[in-house]
Amino acid sequence: MKPSNLIAVAFAGLVLAGCGDRSVSSAETSQADGAPLDRQLDPAQVARGKAVYVAHCMECHGADGKGPPGDWRFRDAEGYFPPPPLDDSAHAWHHPTAVLLATIRDGSAPGQGRMPAWKGKLSEREMQDVVAYIKSLWSDPVYRLWQKMERQSLEP
Known part of the structure; x- marks a missing residue:
């Protein structure tokens, strides 16, 4: 197996491992809910990203990242997972920025x-x-959880 295929297979395993049915509990979200959240997102970048999303992603991932009808967690008749929602109702927020970019860059694992x-x-x-x-698109409680995971992913 070529190294690039091995990396893709390993990546797919990591992505799917984080794709379980995970609800955000009130205990997880209550920590800092009262504190103002600084997402540090550039409004101009978000606007450009929305334009890219509408042009290239919305057809599969739905308006506002809500996903297509049906359950994204189950394979279709041909054995493929459908496109997941990208809002905080699915698993996108379980992944650090580097993984999200790699998925966009390289597409789905084989x-x-x-x-x-x-x-x-x-x-x-x-x-x-x-x-x-x-x-x-993520709610403040989910974004807080994502920030914690992102920081951990960047630690040596």
Whole structure:
């Protein structure tokens, strides 16, 4: 197996491991709910990302990242996972920025979904912009949990 395929298979395992039915409990979200949340998202970047999303992502992932009808957690008749919602109702927020960008750049892992690789079709800036837009869709409690996970992913 080529190293690039091995990486893709390992990546798919990591993505699917984080895709379980995970609800956010009130204990998890009550920690800092009263504190103002500074998402540090550039409004211009979010607006650019929304435009990229509408042009390239919305057809599969739905308006406002709500996903298509049906349950994204179950494979279809051909054995592929449908496109998941990208708001905080699914698993996108379980992944650090680097994983979200890699998924956009490289597409679905073989045999997992039908998402195409956007590398060479979207610029790096456009991919970063769309990730900023996706993050803007998450509620404050979920965004707080994501920030904690993101910080942990960046620790050596």
